[in-house]
Structure formats: structure tokens, C-alpha cells
Amino acid sequence: MKTKTIYKPTSGLTERDLTYCPGCTHGIIHKLAGEVMAERNLIEEAIGVASVGCSVMSYEFFNCDMQQAAHGRAPAVATGIKRVKPEHTVFTYQGDGDLASIGLAEIVHAAHRGENITVIFVNNAIYGMTGGQMAPTTLIDQKTSTSPLGRKKEGAGEPLRMCELLATVPGATYLERVSVHDPKHIRKAKKALEKAFDVQTKKQGFSMIEFISTCPVNWGINPNDSLQWAVDNLIPYYPLGVYKDGTKDDQS
Amino acid sequence: MAKVLMKGNEAMALAAIKGGCDAFFGYPITPQNEVPEYLSYHMEKNDRIFVQAESEVAAINMVYGAAGSGARVLTSSSSPGIALKQEGISYLAGSELPAVIINVMRGGPGLGGIQPSQGDYNQITRGGGNGDYQLLAYAPETLQETVNIVKRSFSLADYYRNPVIIAVDGLIGQMMEPVDLDQKIEEKKSPAKDWAATGEAAKRGKRNKIVSLHLDPYQLEKHNLKLKAKYDEMKENEQQYELINMDHDPSIVFVAYGSMARIARSAIEALKKEGIEVGMIRPICVHPFPEKAFETLPKSVTTLLTLEMSLGQMLQDVQIVNQGRYTLDFFGRAGGVVPESEEIVEKVKTIMKGAAK
Numbered sequence: 001m002k003t004k005t006i007y008k009p010t011s012g013l014t015e016r017d018l019t020y021c022p023g024c025t026h027g028i029i030h031k032l033a034g035e036v037m038a039e040r041n042l043i044e045e046a047i048g049v050a051s052v053g054c055s056v057m058s059y060e061f062f063n064c065d066m067q068q069a070a071h072g073r074a075p076a077v078a079t080g081i082k083r084v085k086p087e088h089t090v091f092t093y094q095g096d097g098d099l100a101s102i103g104l105a106e107i108v109h110a111a112h113r114g115e116n117i118t119v120i121f122v123n124n125a126i127y128g129m130t131g132g133q134m135a136p137t138t139l140i141d142q143k144t145s146t147s148p149l150g151r152k153k154e155g156a157g158e159p160l161r162m163c164e165l166l167a168t169v170p171g172a173t174y175l176e177r178v179s180v181h182d183p184k185h186i187r188k189a190k191k192a193l194e195k196a197f198d199v200q201t202k203k204q205g206f207s208m209i210e211f212i213s214t215c216p217v218n219w220g221i222n223p224n225d226s227l228q229w230a231v232d233n234l235i236p237y238y239p240l241g242v243y244k245d246g247t248k249d250d251q252s
Numbered sequence: 253m254a255k256v257l258m259k260g261n262e263a264m265a266l267a268a269i270k271g272g273c274d275a276f277f278g279y280p281i282t283p284q285n286e287v288p289e290y291l292s293y294h295m296e297k298n299d300r301i302f303v304q305a306e307s308e309v310a311a312i313n314m315v316y317g318a319a320g321s322g323a324r325v326l327t328s329s330s331s332p333g334i335a336l337k338q339e340g341i342s343y344l345a346g347s348e349l350p351a352v353i354i355n356v357m358r359g360g361p362g363l364g365g366i367q368p369s370q371g372d373y374n375q376i377t378r379g380g381g382n383g384d385y386q387l388l389a390y391a392p393e394t395l396q397e398t399v400n401i402v403k404r405s406f407s408l409a410d411y412y413r414n415p416v417i418i419a420v421d422g423l424i425g426q427m428m429e430p431v432d433l434d435q436k437i438e439e440k441k442s443p444a445k446d447w448a449a450t451g452e453a454a455k456r457g458k459r460n461k462i463v464s465l466h467l468d469p470y471q472l473e474k475h476n477l478k479l480k481a482k483y484d485e486m487k488e489n490e491q492q493y494e495l496i497n498m499d500h501d502p503s504i505v506f507v508a509y510g511s512m513a514r515i516a517r518s519a520i521e522a523l524k525k526e527g528i529e530v531g532m533i534r535p536i537c538v539h540p541f542p543e544k545a546f547e548t549l550p551k552s553v554t555t556l557l558t559l560e561m562s563l564g565q566m567l568q569d570v571q572i573v574n575q576g577r578y579t580l581d582f583f584g585r586a587g588g589v590v591p592e593s594e595e596i597v598e599k600v601k602t603i604m605k606g607a608a609k
Contacts, residue, residue, distance in 0.1 A: 014459075044454035047321065059461050065449035067320045067462040070343050073313035076305065080317025080325070081449075083301045084275050088451035106313070109306035 012038035016060045023216040023223025026054060026122060028180045029189075030061055033120055036193045037064070037089065040201070046089040047081050049074040051103075053095040054128040062093075072103025075110035078117045089200060091118040096137040097127040100160050104136075107166070111206045114171035118196045119208040121162060124215040125234060132218030136160040139237060144218070163210050163243040173205035173246040177238060179212040181227040185240075204247050212238055255430040260395050260420065261286035263431050264328070264354055267399035269294060270433055271406045273352070274323040275301035277314035279333060282366045283422040284356035287328040308333040312340030312353075319349040320462040322448030324406045328354035330422070331372050332363060335380060341415055342381025345479070346464030348447075350409030352402070353417045356425035359588035367588025368422035370510060373565035376419045377539035384476050386483045388416045388490060389539035391509040395429040397536070400437050408490075410442035412482055419538070421561060423511040423590065486540050493542035494534040496520065501552035502531035503607075504600055505578075507570050508559040509535045511590065516559055518593035523600060530600060541569045546577075553578060555603060559596060560584040 009015075012034025020026040037043040046064040050056060052071035059066035069077040074092035082090040099107050099121050110117065126144055127133040134147040137159050141150035151159075163177045174196055178189035189211065196207035212234050214226035221229050258266070265287045268276070276295055278288040288304065295302035301318070305311035311327050318325045329337060334355045344351050357372045359365035376389045388408060392398040398420055405416040453459045466472035497520055498505075508516045513534045520530050531553070533545045556578045558567045563586050574580060583599045585591040 045451045047449050047451040049317070056465065059463060063453070063459065065451050065453050065460045067317060067449050068347075068465055069316070070313060070339055073309070073316075073340075076310040076313035077317035077320070079303065079305075079310075080275070080277065080314035080319070081321050082317075083303060083314070084318045084321050084323040085451055090451075105306055106310055109310065112306075113303075 010034040010038050012036070012043045012063055013061055014063045018061060019057045020054060021217045023214070023226065024124070024128070025180045025211070025213045028186060029120065029122055029211050029213065030058070032180075032186070032190045032193055033091070033093070034062060036190060036197055040197060042089040042197060042201070046091065047085060049078045049081070049090070049092040051092065051094040051098040053098050055093050055095060055122065056129065058093045072098050072101070073106055074098065074103065075106040075115070075117070075119065079110055079113070079115050082115060082117050086116070089118070089197065091120060093120045094122070095128065096121070096123040096125065097135045100136045100162050107162070108169060111166050111169045111172040111208070114173065114205040116200055116203055116205055118200050120193070121208055121210040122213045123162070123210055123238065124213040125159070126215050126218050128215045128218055132215070139233060159237060161238060163208070166208060167243040171206060172208070172244055174199045174207035175243040177210040177212065177240050177243065179230065179235060179240055181212070181231055199247060212240070255432045257428055257430050258395070259286055259428050260398065260425045261356065262290045263395050263399050263433070264402050265290035265294070266433055267402035268326045268352070269298055269300070271403035272324050273300065273326045273406060275318045276326045277303045277305050277311040277318070278327050278329065279305050279308045279311050281308075281330045281333040283358055283425050284328050284330045284354065286425070287354060287356070308336035309339065312337040315351050316340050316343055316347070316349060319344065319351045320347070320449050322445040322450050324350070324410070326352045326354070328356065330356045331358050331360050331369070331375070334372065334375060338380035341379060341387070342383055342385060343464050344415045345381070345385035345387070346383060347462050348413040349415070349462065350406070350413055351415045352405045352409055353415055354402070355417060355419040357419055357421045359586070365588040366422070368511060368561065368590055369586065369588050370421055370512060370561035371565070371586060372419060373538065373560070373562060376417050377541070377569070385479060386486070387539060388412065388414060388486055388537065390416070390418045390536060391538045392418070392420060392424070392536060393510055393513045393534065395424065395427075395431045396435070398424060399431055399433055400435055404437045404439060407439040407442055410445070411440040412486060414482065421511045483540070490537055491540055491542040491544050492537040493545040494536060495545060495548065496532040496534060497529065498531045498550055500529035501550055502529045503552055504555045504557055504603060505531040505533060505549060505553050506557050506559050507533045507535070507566065509538060509566065512559050512561050515591060515593050516596060519596035519600070522593060522597050528600065528604070535566070538566065541573065543573050546573050554607070555579045555581055557581045557583060557599065557603065561590065562586055
């Protein structure tokens with residue numbers, strides 16, 4: 001019987017077992033990013049920046065040269081890399097505690113300078129690695145280990161929307177928010193990543209794809225219901241879509 | 253090249269270019285602003301990288317990124333800015349990345365002041381970053397010595413795969429002095445950077461990872477011991493100091509570095525005219541501390557007088573090295589006050605009066 005390969009793991013990822021909790025969507029997002037970079041022959045020459053949080057070990061998973069950054073500093077580290085290696089693909093992989101809290105200055109200014117890098121931003125509305133504390137992205141009334149009675153607007157503020165915030169920054173080129181809760185959205189998310197890396201390849205500047213993600217363990221919801229919880233609660237507050245596409249201006 | 257009259261900060265910037273610096277990342281702070289100002293023009297003219305970062309924190313992390321890619325990288329700042337860079341310095345040391353950091357020291361703590369100070373001695377020799385790491389730390393006295401050290405520091409950083417910090421007080425940063433930027437220096441020979449994450453995993457046939465994370469304590473301890481071996485090598489090979497006026501049987505010997513050593517030289521000359529011979533140990537590399545200097549003092553020495561533009565930080569290193577051999581004394585001014593040589597002369601006379609009793 002002749003065998004036909006209908007599926008194989010992407011060469012964009014290493015063969016290491018992922019360290020993520022069962023049911024979280026980091027695995028899907030890793031796979032998409034690995035696929036996009038492998039299909040575009042970028043993985044051979046890419047330099048990735050791992051952040052601090054659940055994805056701290058991503059330097060073991062992406063099949064390219066990697067550098068591990070301090071908490072929140074990945075966009076600054078990526079800036080240093082890209083400036084001395086402008087012909088190489090440079091990306092960061094960051095969570096919402098890393099990017100939207102401690103690293104807010106670094107992400108805003110990397111976008112502001114129009115750094116020609118791609119940011120993969122995974123937003124699950126909570127600090128996962130440290131055990132489920134409140135993030136700037138945690139929803140109002142959402143319970144976490146540091147907002148046990150639910151996040152209150154008074155004192156903790158309302159959740160930060162990063163795509164919307166960065167859309168006000170003149171230097172940002174491409175910003176899109178996607179979700180990976182079902183196959184249709186996964187396909188759409190891959191297209192967004194393709195666009196983001198193409199923006200970088202064409203030297204059109206800063207691109208960021210925000211992924212709405214899940215954290216079954218710290219949300220206290222099973223993986224399947226977590227996907228539905230994200231659809232019912234996160235997406236309404238964090239609407240999917242393209243928030244900025246500066247490539248249209250560039251083409252004119 | 254003939255000597256040129258240059259301001260300290262600008263001379264250091266030019267020395268960095270001549271030392272092969274590929275990229276500079278920094279943030280404005282007084283009294284070091286002429287370093288980034290000079291480089292913002294001249295790095296571009298030399299096809300190199302200059303980025304004004306959004307903060308010192310971002311700047312040192314850009315340094316971390318560029319150094320990880322194998323570039324020769326510089327950042328400069330002043331005391332409170334160096335405090336902000338400590339996180340990144342710890343990561344550089346942990347990931348074994350070469351980088352050069354210039355600190356043009358001002359008075360502290362906190363916002364302190366903007367006048368010259370040596371109050372960062374502990375900061376540069378002990379570091380404020382987390383973990384078991386050490387830096388190579390230099391504290392030069394003249395502009396000529398400063399530019400030579402800046403030029404050489406890139407090869408030292410490469411050789412040890414470790415950050416090098418060069419601390420000058422604001423006086424050296426701000427003053428003008430004739431300086432020869434092409435004086436021959438002996439570069440430390442460093443191996444190729446085959447560890448760098450240059451984005452050539454496919455070509456190399458192996459992924460390079462720049463990482464300071466070691467979750468297994470036994471693995472981390474192994475890494476710590478590897479770093480320690482490097483620090484031991486620095487201690488053996490990089491101690492650098494000058495002995496001054498030791499062949500006239502001094503009973504008192506100053507221990508002073510940077511601008512304080514310059515002032516102390518004037519005091520030595522003034523005392524000499526009065527028939528009083530005083531020697532000086534001038535640490536050039538302040539970490540590793542030049543212990544060897546203390547082994548070679550003439551028999552006539554009874555007292556070590558540590559002089560600092562702080563209230564006694566290097567003094568602790570002198571105490572450690574001294575091990576009860578000599579009587580220790582101290583003179584310091586702080587807060588950005590630069591002492592007159594007469595104050596040091598007075599201090600010597602007071603000590604001599606005490607000894608005569």
C-alpha cells in the first residue's frame with residue numbers, strides 16, 4: 001500500500017514537548033507561527049525573543065536562533081537584534097502580563113519607532129505562569145488570585161485593549177486581533193500571521209497579532225468550556241479584526 | 253595621530269568608535285549627555301547603529317539583544333540611570349554577553365545632584381543586579397587613560413563574555429584635556445562568537461540560544477561555577493594599578509582612584525616640598541580589586557589613607573585586603589563636593605601629629 005503524507009509537524013518548531021498546561025491555546029499559536037515562518041523560509045534565518053511568563057521556554061520550541069528576555073523587555077531586546085541584523089526576521093512572543101503590564105513602555109516605543117519586527121501577543125486575561133493573578137487585561141468582575149472578589153473598576157481600572165491603544169501610535173504598521181477557538185478562526189489567525197511576517201519581510205515596519213487565548217487551569221474552567229468562555233466574555237470586550245493596516249498607505 | 257583637545261564625554265564616545273563599537277543604545281541623563289550626542293552623529297557617519305531608547309531599562313535591553321547577535325555594544329549613563337540598568341546587566345552577565353557600560357558618576361542617593369562624585373563605587377564593583385555575578389570595573393584618572401580603557405574594553409568584554417563597566421566621575425566626563433586617540437593599546441585576543449544568535453541556525457546546523465534561565469538547581473550551580481572560574485581568571489589577570497612615590501620610604505600611603513587620585517597627586521607634591529614623603533596606590537581596575545598592589549609596599553609604610561569622593565566605599569575593599577597589616581584612615585567628601593588638595597595635606601599632618609604623640 002502506498003502511503004501518502006497528509007500531515008506532518010512543521011519544521012518551524014523543534015521536537016521538544018511543549019511545557020504548556022493541557023487545553024491552553026499556546027500550542028495552536030506556536031504551531032501557526034512555526035508554520036508561517038517555515039512556509040515562508042523565514043525560520044532558517046529568524047531570531048526569536050522569548051519573554052517571561054508561560055512562554056518563557058519558547059526558546060526551546062521555535063526552530064531558530066532564540067534569545068530569552070527579561071520580563072516585558074522583549075520589544076527592546078528585539079530592537080537591539082533587528083538594528084544589528086536588519087536582514088533577518090525578528091519576532092517576539094509575549095503574554096499579556098509581559099506586554100500589557102510590565103512591558104507597556106517597551107511595546108509602545110517599539111511600535112512608536114516603527115521597529116521592523118513582528119510581535120506575537122497572547123492575551124488570556126491573566127498571569128498564567130505565576131498562578132493566576134490579575135493582569136491589566138483581566139475583565140471586570142473576573143476572579144483571579146489577586147482579585148478574589150472579582151476585578152473592580154475602582155482601584156484596578158478597566159482592562160487595557162492593546163490593539164486599540166497601539167492603533168493610536170503613528171509608527172505602528174499592522175495590528176490585528178484574532179482568536180483560535182475553532183478551525184475557522186484558526187485559519188483566519190494564520191492569515192493574520194502571514195500578513196504580519198510579510199509586513200516585516202517587505203520592511204514595512206511594526207506588526208503585532210494579538211491572540212485571544214485561554215487559561216483553563218487558572219480560570220478554573222475545563223479546556224472546552226474555556227474556549228466558549230473566551231467567545232462569550234473576552235471577544236465581546238476585545239473585538240476581533242484589523243485595527244491598523246498602514247501597508248495600504250505604503251503601496252500608494 | 254597628534255593629541256587633540258577634547259571634552260571627556262566626547263573623547264570616550266570617539267574612543268568607542270575606534271574600539272570597534274557597532275551599536276550604541278542610551279537615554280539622556282546629566283552629566284553624560286555629550287556621549288550620546290556625539291554618537292548620534294558620528295555612529296551614523298560611520299555606518300553604525302545609534303538608538304535613543306525610551307528609558308535606561310530599554311537601552312540596556314537593546315544592548316542585551318544586540319550583544320546576543322554578536323555585535324560590539326555600548327551604553328552610557330549616569331548614576332541613577334545605571335541603577336535602572338542593573339536588571340539588564342544581571343541578564344548580560346547571566347547569559348555571558350559582552351557589553352561595555354560607561355557610568356559618568358554624579359552625587360546620590362536618589363536623584364542626588366549632578367556634580368562629580370564617586371558614590372557609585374559599590375554599585376559598579378558589587379552591582380545592583382540579582383544573582384551571583386561580577387563585572388570588570390575600571391575607574392581611570394586621566395582622559396588618555398580613559399580613552400585607552402574604553403578602546404580596549406570591547407576586546408576584554410568579548411574575551412570574558414562579560415559586561416565591562418567604566419566609571420568616571422563627572423569631572424572627567426566634563427573636563428577638556430589633550431588626548432591621543434590612536435595610542436597603541438594591547439587588545440585582548442578573543443575567540444570567534446560562535447555562540448551568538450545571529451539568525452543562521454540553518455547554515456550553522458544548530459540553534460543558538462541566549463538564555464539566563466536554568467530551572468534545574470544543579471545545572472544553575474554548574475553555570476554559577478563556570479562564571480566563578482571566569483571571575484577567578486579576571487582576578488588573576490586583570491588587576492591593574494599604579495604605585496606612586498613609593499621609592500622615598502613613605503610612612504603614609506594614599507589609596508585613591510579617578511579624580512581623587514589627581515587631587516592626591518597635588519597633595520603628594522605639596523607635602524614633598526615640606527619634606528614629607530607620601531605614596532599612593534591608585535587602583536585603575538577597581539573590580540577585581542588590585543590586591544596585588546598591597547603586597548609590594550615598602551617596609552616604611554605604617555598607614556593607608558583611603559581618599560574618596562564618597563564617605564567610604566572603596567575603604568571596605570581596603571579593609572578586606574589590609575587584613576590588619578596597616579593602620580587605616582579615611583578622608584572623603586561627598587554629594588558632589590570636590591575636595592582641595594590642601595584638605596588632604598591637612599589630613600596627613602593630623603595623622604602625623606597623632607602618630608608623634
